[in-house]
Amino acid sequence: MTSAAPPSSRSPARGLIPTGRNVVRLVLREPWLSWQFIKNDPWGGLYPGVVFTLAVAVAVHHQPPGRLAVTAVVSTVYFWLHLYTFCLTNQLAGLREDRLNKPFRPLVKKSVTARGAVVRTAVAFTLFPLVGWAAGVWQWALLWEAMTLLHNLGGSRNWIVKNAVIGFGVLPMLGAAWQMTGPLTPDAWRWMLTLALVVLLLISVQDLRDLRGDATTHRRTFPLAFGEAFSRRFLAAGFALLPLATHFLLVRAATPAAWCAEAATAALCWATARRVVERRGPAYDHRTYRLFEYWYTAVLATAFLTL
Known part of the structure; x- marks a missing residue:
């Protein structure tokens, strides 16, 4: 009578070899997990870059459909990593604040450990400039990584550094978006510098x-440095006047379609200006900020009509 092999003689080897199902689960989980890190910010760091890349590819370089599809894929991967590198380091450094302000984030919810986030940060910081190199924009990728570390490893605690990094962070975003399709031009710098100042x-x-x-x-x-009341008045005035800057420095509408696009972005500005003076709580202010992100993406989309 033969006896079955003891479990200890089989299970270690089996445990060391990942099954096909586990590999598939791992491959599918990483995009889902990366989305959990960035899902609160795609209108600020993912969609605008892709939209501007495609606008330049269509309006300036008239790329054929096949090449445009490749540009869309490369741009999406690049700007996904652009945002992912920022969000990983930001959420690792800001875990204490997120427990109060953003309890839905993955580190607070324990969807991933801090050690796991550190490993993913190292991988993302390596992949991002490699993708940038393949797309011909590695300099912008490295500049963005430097700005990300400056912001997230202490700089964001002071409003001057925080606002400067986010504002001038427009340059590596839009510079990379344009340069993926061709060399920078005076029009590229006009869009980049104007929007950097606005942000x-x-x-x-x-x-x-x-x-x-x-x-x-x-x-x-x-708002904490200058007071909430003054900050709201300052921002309301800025958003109320923003359509003028949009018209004279960016869109320069000259066709019916461009005028309609400019009217839509102006409506977003004025809606934001009205909302920003109303104190209705964090959820209301969060939706107000969302309007600014929508405006940013929308004004970049007008490049399809005006470049």
């Missing part, structure tokens, strides 16, 4: 939703 001046709208958490953790944002 620099108005990005503090995002801080209105996090006043309690930022005050508790001694983060000195613009």
